[in-house]
Amino acid sequence: MAIHFNREDDGIIVLTFDDPDRAANTMNEAYVRAMQEAVSRLEDERDDVTGVILASAKKSWFAGGDLDSLRAYDSAQAAFDRANLVKAQLRRLETLGRPVVAAINGAALGGGLEIALACHRRIALPGAQLGCPEVTLGLLPAGGGVVRTVRLLGLTEALTHVLLPGTRHQAQAALEIGLLDQIAASPAELMSAAREWIRANPDATQPWESVKVDRTTLPALPAVLRQRLKGAPYPAPRHILAAAVESTQVDVDTAFVIESRYFAGLVTGHIAKNMISAFFFDRNAANAREIGDLPPPRKAAVLGAGMMGAGIAQVLARAGVPVVLRDVDYERAAAHACDLITPTADVADLAGADLVIEAVFEDPALKHKVFAEIEGVVAPDALLCSNTSTLPITALAEGVRRDSDFIGLHFFSPVPKMPLVEVIRGEKTSDEALGRALAVVRLLRKTPIVVNDSRGFFTSRVIGTFTNEGVAMLAEGVPPASIEQASSQAGYPAPVLALMDELTLTLPRRIREEALAAGAGTPHPADAVIDRMIDEFGRPGRSSGAGFYEYAQGRRVRLWPGLSAFGGTARPPFDDLKERLLFIEAIETVKCLDEGVLTSVAEANIGSILGIGYPGWTGGVLRYIDQYEGGLPGFVARARQLAGRYGDRFDPPPLLLAKAAEGTTFG
Structure with a gap:
């Protein structure tokens, strides 16, 4: 049974969520049946009931909707009916005429929070999380979450703090905004507080019927939404x-009926299905690699105390790993000192480190030098990692004696916030080293994608096509504001020229020069623009205070008017601008898959979203191809059209042509 019904001596009923077939409680068919039975029994035995406590036997309280079922909906009527049934059960519970308390011992997210909101009191342990993250999966709360949060918190507060951002609030934050009523220090105190509140509030009711919602802020809300989207x-x-x-x-x-109607329209649409597939199923697949039971590092050495190195040291320390942060500039390393981070300029302080992560400047000679300095000092079996974003791991491994223990760990900036790590196998990287690297990523609570060696690997290689395409538009005379609008309306989190400023324009030029030196580069229409911006205009990006944008006190102010030097009078179809960005990354991803750089479709999809900002509504870069109008043949036809207009870089690669001819998909 998914809900245990236990009567205590004083008439308090404890309903304990405990799905026997799942590690976490979800709103699946078993829950719906069990809740129907529990509510009916409560109604039948109401005269002998003094109150109800909702508890959980799981580590989390209630995880939310059952995503297998949600992804499978193709009937709006079926989705509407199920949402109404779930709400009807919770409505019967909150109008039972007896006080109901949610005793929250862990996460109450999505449907879990909606169950808690149907209780008259919400008490949680300090480590609990509360929130409605449905928007991050392309959905809305359909168990009464929209209606109840608006009536509980007010229209603006509910929208800005809970519903639109999908924030997962820690217990203290949830208490402060009003989602939670009380925090208990221990599991025993949690249940004791629930019982005490029931005894003190026998006539508890919900405020939904009488509450007045302030609608004075309503005129500003569409503008808030436009700014967000x-x-x-x-x-x-x-x-x-x-x-x-x-x-x-x-x-x-x-x-409640209105809420169900809007939910039904979303859950049967392809965008929600895409987002559920990517952010849950593909992400879980990337996290599910078998690595065995490996111990955490005893001591980590991070080489280089720049922005990336300092961020890596920070997340290691946050995971409980002692870190020695080494930089030739001791003062720079010392700026990041804390309980678990020891700054140093002395190689000897790295003695005994069994994990090394190098994060110095993207120069092969420099990377070889820093590894040569430390390899004889650290533990003899230390895992040797490079945070390079573009340089082939196999070539970098030539600078160490134990190339089988050498691997790429490519973090993304800012390291504490970005959820992805790209793990790159060199030609001689051992399976043991890969397992140890994945264990480090898991320890840091980040999602790994495993790729094989290549210049730029997957993420840097593909995002480079995106930034180059945006700059190529500028070279063609497309107004810069139109370029930025196109990337925003395509769904990218940062406009393409703004992103170029963040990365600095010197980076793609350096990558281009290294590729040409290795015989791997090809000319691109963006090259001349980048060179003029650096050499003629002296505007290499945000870090120098001048790039495609103007900056004041480090903040982006406006597009630089001097970009008129590139024309700004071309008016290609706006849909072309959007699709050029989406297509060029998709085409390069297919090449990565064909060359064996990528080893799974799931990692391509989630890696493209979490690592390089491919629009989440697509479900990932390969799912975008699969779901393009007309399927793969439709994508091929459009790619050829773009190639005819803008260059042969849009020519569909052989793997894409083969799949289109076979009538198959990547998914």
Whole structure:
């Protein structure tokens, strides 16, 4: 049974969520049946019930919706009916006429929070998390979450703190915004506090019927949504805003129906299915590699205390690993000292380190030098990692004696926030080294993708096509504001020219020069623009305070008016601008898959979203190809059209042509 029904001596009923077939409780069929039985029994035995406590036997309290079921919906009516059934059960619980308390011992997310909101009191342990993250999966809360949060917190607070961002609030933050009523110090205190509140509040009711929702801020909300979406094709935030506003115009039961209608439209749409597939199933697949039970590093050495090195040291320390942060500039390393981070300029201080992560400047000779300095000092079996973003791992491994223990660990900036790590196998990297590297990534609570060696690997190679395409548009005379709008409306988190400024324009030029020196480079229309920006205009990017944008006190102010030097009068179809960015990354990804750089479609999809900002609504770069209008043949036809207009870099690669001819897909 997914819910245990236990009566205590004083008439308090404890309903304990405990799905026997899952590690976490979800709103699956077993839950729906069990909740129906539990609520019916509570109603039948109401005269002998003094109160109800909702508890959990799992490590988390209640994880939310069952994503297997949600992804499978193709009938809006079926989705609408199921949402109404779930809400009806919770409505019966909160109108039982007895106090109901949620005793939250872990995460109460999505449907879990919606169950808790149907209780008259919410008490949690300090480590609990509460939130409605449905928007991050292309959905809206369909168990009453929109309606109840708006009535509980107010329209603006509910939208900005809970519904639109999908934030997972720690217990203290949830208490401060009003999602939580009380924090208990221990599991025993949690249940004791729930019982005490029930005894003190026998006539508890919900405020939904009488609450007055302030709608004075309503005129500003569409502007807030426009600012958040920037024209990107995400329907969930729009549906959430509409459901929230409309719910304030009617009684609570009618509001629940409105919420269900908006949910049904989302859950049967392809964008929600894409996002569920990427952010849950593909991400889980990337995290599921078998690595065995490996111990955490005893001591880590991070080489280089720049932005990347300092960030890597920070996440290692946060995971409980002692770190020695070495830089030739001791003061720079010392700026990041804390309990578990020891700054040093002395190689001897690295003695005994069994994990080494190098994060120095992208220069093969320099990287060889720093490894040569430390290899005889650190532990003899230390895992040797380079944070290079572009340099082939096999060539870098030539600078160490134990090339089988050498591997690429490519972090993304800012390291503490970015959830992905690209793990790169060199030609001689051992399976043991790969397992140890994956264990480090897992320890840091980040998602790994494993790729084989190549210049630029997967992420840097593909994002380079995106930034180059944006700059190529500028070379063609496309207005820079149109280029930025196109990338925003395609769904990219950062406009392409703004991203180039962040990366600095010297980076792609250095990558280009290294590739040409290795006989691997080809000319690109973006090259001349980058060279003029650096050499003629002296504007290499944000770090120097001048790039495609102007900056004041480190903040981006506006596009640099001097970009008019590149023309700015061309007016190609706006859809072409958007699709050029999406297509060029998709085409390069297919090449990576064909060459064996990528080894799985799931890692390509989640890696493209988490690592290089490919729009989340697509479900990932290969799923975008699969779901393009007309399928793979439709994508091929459009790619050829773009190639005819803008260059042969859009020519569909052989693997794509073969799959289109076979009638197969990447997924």
